[in-house]
Amino acid sequence: MIPFFPLLGAVINGVVGRQLPRQIVHWLACSTVFMSFLVSLYYATCRLPGLEEGHVLKNTVFTWLAVGNLHAEAAFLFDHLSMVMALVVSGVSFLIHVYSVGYMHGDPRYSTYFCYLNLFAGAMLMLVLGANLPIMFIGWEGVGLCSYLLIGFWFEEEEKASAGKKAFIVNRIGDFGFLVAIFSVFYFLGELDFISLRVAVEHGAADTLKAGWFDIGSFGTPMIVTVICLCFFLGATGKSAQLPLYVWLPDAMAGPTPVSALIHAATMVTAGVYMVARLNFLYVLSPAACMVVAGVGGITALYSATIAITQNDIKKVLAYSTVSQLGYMFVGVGVMAYSAGIFHLMTHAFFKALLFLGAGSVIHAMSGEMDMRKMGGLKKYMPYTYWTFLIATIAICGIPPFSGFFSKDEILWKAWAHEYRVIWALCWVGAGITAFYMFRLVFMTFHGECRADEETKQHIHESPASMTAPLVILGALSLIGGWVGVPALLGGANRIERFLEPVFEAATPVLAKFSHHSHAQEWLFVALSVGIAAAGITLAWYMYSAKPELPEKAAKAVQPLYNLSLNKYFVDEIYDATVINPIVKTSDFFLWRFFDVWIIDGTVNGMGRLFRDVLSQGLRRIQTGVVNSYAVYFLLGVLLILGYMLWPF
């Protein structure tokens, strides 16, 4: 029921939105999402705790497909995991809808924008609440579509339209993996429903899955479950922008800023993490797949952090930071610390949405300027934006007691404790770099002298209340959102881990052997993470606030490295050269100029020519145009048929 409110809003706004006055459009859009939030809250507080052991809230709307033994239902599942996701998605969506009212106030396609935004919220809720893989896939594709529509929302500009296309195409590659995985699951287990799948795995299907599938030479025979998990993970890397399919996310910043906040930071991109967490019972069967997930996550976390250091576009920095934080989440789910991954997903949704909305507020004030080199000194003009932005920055850096500390530290600690030492090191260095580039952003934007030109300077103003109110709420959430997961070490009860436990039961036996670490060790790692974050902050302060001439010198000193990072390791260029160009060339010269022109067109034209020149030479003589002779043929024909029919008499 929850996804239907926003979908309804989308339909109304899409069909008649253009005729409606703006107030109605945004009231409709915001209230439908808020309704979803209230319903989720009702289910979370009233229905879920009263549930008996082993029961779940499942609502089958109708049977969608029933072909042979394939039985897919349009069903929704509300358990602890979907509850967290539904609350985060609908809550953050609502705040961003409200923010958009202020941000988009002058846009000519106002109702279209809210229609897309509502459609997105509906699809995302469908994704997180779907009770089986096909429903999840519908939501998955739905959010992909909305993402495409919203990135290219200002499609008048070539660059933005192609950014949308890029996102869509890169996502298709991932979706291919997802689809293959769904097919394989159905092929081997004959089930698509999450609960039935889990039951099947618990009752002996695990052995089927652990069998070898096919031989790939010297690599040996991978287990079926490994292949399936890797295919799912391919889907996740596409949607959640991990290596090697992350390239679309930075370009996706071409869309309106609230969209970047909602889709490309807070909710949609976390779908991959959610999927891995949802399918935890499959992943625990395959250590190899977990290793890949955690490895890719760790490398992405470090890699994109190093790109973020040198970017000058305020949104690009945040985009790479998102990619990096998603890497952390994948490390979390990869090392089987599922609740830590989801916990980071939640806190990240708060602080990253806040960062983007803050950036949007800055861009709004700067008349659309996104280059940080032309900002500075905005602190005194925009106090609300500044303070909330600062809170989010501290949260992402992982300084206690802000939310990011609890979740990120949890992931780092679990990575070490579950004996993924290399990945821990990657993440640890990444955390330091994160602190550095985030404070670089803050210092360049809000501190120091204002470097904008005079005209822009006059327009700098604090944003309207509809924009600052969500900032303040998200600021509060970034501050306190982490307190639901205070670890036992700090005297908390880690409530979120307890809460999510029923969903992640499958991992418990695997993890039992890792629970022998002392408190001293844990304290050491807390100190290490906070230490490196503090070091990053200090360095940023030193370079960008205390000695503003230093960054240039530093860039000169490591020129090649600096260029490498500034140009994002030339990955786009490499993809162009190795994948895109060959395809374009093949399409152009072989498929179009040869195959299409010669084979396809040739066949069609050749058939025409054959009939025209050869077969019709004799027949066309009959067509004289003399009506009487036609009548004679006609009569002869009738007589022939009559004669044939009456012959036996």
Next chain:
Amino acid sequence: MMVPLSHYLVLSGILFVLGAVGVMARRNAIVIFMCIELMLNAVNLALIAISCNLGDMGGHVFVFMVMTVAAAEAAVGLAIIVSIYRSRGTVNVDEIRLLKW
């Protein structure tokens, strides 16, 4: 005194052949058109006669059907002939051989 069925059928046959020959031999579009009507009515006559003879109303119904279609066809056909005459100044079918390769 009843006229026997064979008389009707022979009359109908003669009318039909007259019409068919007219369609094939004449050059004036209006005459051809009238010959077609003649053939239709010859068939109608045969239908009525057989229907009466067998005591079956089906034939009558069928004749009404044919007359309706013939009326519609006459309207359309005459309209075409009139417009051909207006545009080309003739209704001689030898001179309006448009649908020719």
